[in-house]
Amino acid sequence: MQPAQFTAEPPSTDRTPRTYDVIIAGCGPTGAMLAAELRLHDVRVLVLEKETEPASAVRIVGLHIRSLELMAMRGLLDRILPHGRQRPAGAYFAAIPKPAPQGLDSRYAYLLGIPQPVIERLLEEHAIELGARVRRGCAVAGLEQDDEGVTVTLADGEQLRSRYLVGCDGGRSTVRKLLGVGFPGEPARTESLMGEMEVGVPQEEIAVTVAAVRETQQRFWLRPAGIGVYSVLVPAAGVSDRVEPPTLEDFKHQLRAIAGTDFGVHSPRWLSCFGDATRLAERYRVDRVLLAGDAAHIHPPIGGQGLNLGVQDAFNLGWKLAARIRGWAPDALLDTYQAERRPVAEEVLDNTRAQTELLSTEPGAQAVRRLLTELMDFDEVNLHLLEKITAIGIRYDFGAGPDLLGRRLPDMDVKQGHLYGLLHRGRGLLLDRAERLTVGGWSDRVDYLADPTAAVDVPGVLLRPDGHVAWIGQDQRDLDDHLSRWFGKPAH
């Protein structure tokens, strides 16, 4: 798709704030992904990012199967793959070292380890290429909404106007606080220090000590992370909920306390600290203001799900908000964002709570860990846990129907190449194996593919722009009802 140019931005005067369709607070992975999704539908998007420069902490994050599938659906995967390292699927749940189970139904059945700043940069570049505007050094400090839109006030007093505002501004979200949306849950019980640095002792000495400590302490590692550099994770001395990064001295102190030696660590590349607080926003939407990503949910990083969850929120919200702006969204469509995504976050919070318990050094928790490790020898158990972490087991509640309804459709070969290759433009897709159906008056929003050879066991499938199955069947009238439900009134 050719990115549409920005044409409708009115000249700004002191009295008239600039107007956009959507303002996004925060250009982390969630904000950047959402901006790109909106631009696929020509929505005028401004992203406001409080930091003047992109983040520099080169923390490696894992992109799980569903996120890799989303990247494939938008033609982004080939751009991302060269920057990451593919690792086998499996061994994610509580870091229990089990190989991937049999029967993983995905073409993208691996984990991609990639530095967070790199994935953020790639997503931001993608959004900008599609026509999104990103302004750095602009912190959202105030908001006021009325029937027509939202007035956003920046920290320096500048005012901007948009029809919708989305807070993708992280766990300490200003937007969420300004809305007065509650963020209940559990405060942090533990904090961990994480960073990259050089060490002053030989590798063999490190390996022996690390292996001994890890027999009882799961929240600890010291492992090579590039030439001469080690990645270090160690429990912090207590819970401080600090905003400032820790010092090298903090690391040395804690390494001595846990391992009996500080390994002569020096020359840090970056140092950070994170807690295990678990919280979920009470609401994802207050009229014209919405929340996504860490602004809506936080949890410990065990299992590596936070960024994935945020990017998937953005994928769910983007086309719905665009439909609202383009004027064809059925009334309830935007509300399905919270109805679908909040339960998914609830599940992730729960599985991280469970994983956190499994990392405890208490004898009872260690015994449960040993038991679960045994149970994971059963492929079904292993698969169930992996589908949770990788988000390929999600089934949205679209009402009664076959098991596939509400689930994602895996990528597959089709006449024109592969299925996900047909979803790059962020439109719906009708896959018609019986070659008897039509998208009729919805053809401006929904593509049509007749392919009797497609490897799916049903005559017709309607996919939403996020790749979830919105309808299964062969009756045109029933299909039309469902096209109306998801894509509004037909254009003709």
Ligand SMILES: Cc1cc2nc3c(=O)[nH]c(=O)nc-3n(C[C@H](O)[C@H](O)[C@H](O)COP(=O)(O)OP(=O)(O)OC[C@H]3O[C@@H](n4cnc5c(N)ncnc54)[C@H](O)[C@@H]3O)c2cc1C
């Ligand atoms: C140690 C660790 C390891 C992790 N590993 C993984 C992993 O392997 N896989 C995974 O999926 N997740 C992982 N995560 C979680 C992941 O980093 C977060 O979930 C993810 O960054 C959330 O993205 P986001 O865009 O929602 O929020 P953020 O990344 O927090 O981005 C929010 C953005 O908003 C900006 N902002 C804040 N306030 C304002 C304001 N008032 N106005 C404008 N801009 C504002 C911020 O500067 C920031 O750029 C890990 C986290 C930690 C701590």
